[in-house]
Amino acid sequence: MKTPIFPDVFSLREEHVLITGGGTGIGFAVARSMHDAGARVVLIGRREAELAKAVESLGPGSSYLVHDITQLDAAAPLIERITKEHGPITSLVNNAGIHLKKPAIDTTPEEFQRVLTTHILGAHALCRAVEPSMIQRKHGTIIFMASMASLFGIPQVVAYSAAKSAMIGMLRTMATEFSAHGIRVNAIAPGWIETEMSRKAMEGDPARRTKIISRTPMAKFGDPSDVGWAAVYLASPASKFVTGAVLPVDGGASMGF
Template sequence: MTRTDASPSRHALVTGGGSGIGEAIALALVAAGMRVTIVGRRLEVLQAVAAPYPDGMHAVQADVADAASVAAAFVAAKARFGPVEVLVNNAGQAHSAPFAKTDAALWQQMLAVNLTGTFHCTQAALPDMVAARWGRVVNVVSTAGLVGYAYVAAYCAAKHGVVGLTRSLAMEYAKKGVTVNAVCPGYTETDILRDSIANVMAKTGRTEEQARAEFASGNPQGRIVQPAEVADTVRWLCGDGASAMTGQAIAVSGGEVMH
């Protein structure tokens, strides 16, 4: 018997689930009937998101860049809701700097959070998925994983790495019941975007409205993507209806990037 998308037996783990896109994804998956563990570094923020769903959402503190922290988080998640069947690697950071001023610390930080964090969590999740012969891995990347942008070389390199990892794992696990895909949002209404707007204002003297308009102008629809739009794409990829989708990098960007 095939389970439906809303099967309560499915356990999803969402990293960076305390705000922005991660929070929207967690709420979308709970609404679809899944039990969700949200993971992040700020436990109080995670607990505030999970509190309205005492039977459907669980908050666990972890740093995805640290393998031991990830391992402990998966132990806690499994103790509450059983094996993780759906993994959404959403945790990420974005910092900008001209390449000539990108030091080794910034480079390593971008790789550690955006790429190595995805590696740690996926390695922790895959054995149970393979054992069950059913699993979904969705990596929330960015259009920066598909094209280049100036002044974010380290971030782009890390995100391109996640797309490459996605494609390799999709091939490796194609016959094991596990799909691996990437969702690549354009500029989305998140804390990262708000920080970027503040940075533009500080460096250029532009108003918030002017800075926001500049980010929106890259989207052919002339607007900022909303977290719920990204979450709905992720929710679909996590269901049975997307079983033939694997190795894909789907841009949610109003047509800014077409692949």
């Protein structure tokens, strides 16, 4: 009887994944799914208590380092340390982010810059740090966590929307530059997922939640694991001919009906 290959094409047994903002929410869901698929995972973030709790939950094959991705000059030393202690990174998930709900006219340059630094400059610094090793081995995947805010207009999130839109441009440029070297670069654009960040974004705004449900064909919020398993697909051999793509995981919200 022929041995089924279905599980193997989604296996991450040979992968070593770095996930930013991996201690909670969507980042932790990605860590959980990738770990379940066989990957070794390293979580980074600013809150050690959350990271330690996440690693304890994941078990063997997981670790963490406290790191602030806005400290751009620290990206290369971080990757060097991880490589020395745990081996080279084969997959990078740029998930860390901050949210700012504020009218565009009231958003200050300092607030705008803080959002851009976290989502764009921090992600770029880590990509620069991991890519040389990936190029040398001719193997690697980079996943950006985009957003519905990068696909259509959402009020009161001008800085966040700008950052997530810039992220899509960055991934497509990187895909054209690095895909020939065996590095695939893609993004996931989650819709409205039940996380602490999404709940905070809708605090005191029940009409907004109702509007989201009404314009989502599946008429519900997603689960963080929906994004986690999408990340497994993009990091696995199952997507070996997929690069430069933005995968909506949104219950149909981006169809624009």
